Amino acid sequence: MAVNSAPEKVISQSIAPRTCIILSAFVVFVISCFCIATIEKGTVAVASSSSMSSEAPAPQQYQAGLHSIVYVTTPNENSAKTLARLLVERKLAACVNIIAGLTSIYEWEGKINEDHEQLLMIKTRSARVDELSKFVRENHPYSVAEVISVPIENGNPPYLDWLSKTVSEG
Structure with missing residues (x-):
């Protein structure tokens, strides 16, 4: 058995590096063949080689400030x-991230304050910001939210498209 196991080790040690190199080259080949990133005027469009032809529609340009x-x-x-859930349920926001562990230092009524707070990062349509702001003021525990x-x-175009579909223009 010792005779049979030694050659296996030598074979596996000599093949493994070559296999990794071949596999790496294959991955690079696949990526370069099937994914082509085009950078135009600050936007990135990604297309597979199978969808690229003279008849392929041009990627839509995002209208800056739409969201x-x-x-x-x-x-x-x-x-x-509570506020995040209400905003999403009422379709005023597509997504709300809650960021905990925030420390705010601010002046209020002539006194310097330091408070632990939560930050909501709300994604919405720009056309709905006034309505969202009004809703927050009416449902927020602070007198000045x-x-x-x-x-x-x-x-990311697919994300921004989802945002548009989730929050109507109002």
Whole structure:
């Protein structure tokens, strides 16, 4: 048995590096053949080689600012989850991320405060920000709720398309 096991070790040791190199080359070949990334004017379009022809439609350009991210702070996890769920249920937001462990330092009524808060990162249509802001003010535990928004300039086209389908224009 010792005679049979030694050659197996030698064979496996000599084949393994070659197999890895061949496998790596194959993966690079497959990726380069089937995925072509085109970068145009700040957008990325990905197409498979089977869908690339002179008849293939051009990727749609994203209209910068069509969507926004709205930031809202809340005093605790319960109020964050309640508000997030209400926004999604009412189709004012496609998605709300709750970011815990936030520390806010701010001046309020002449006094410097430091509080632990939750941050809501809300994805919506820019056309719905005013309606969303009004909803937050009416359902937020703070007398003056933080509601600020920034437009989305660009992003993953399938995600932005999903966002558009999830939140209507109003």
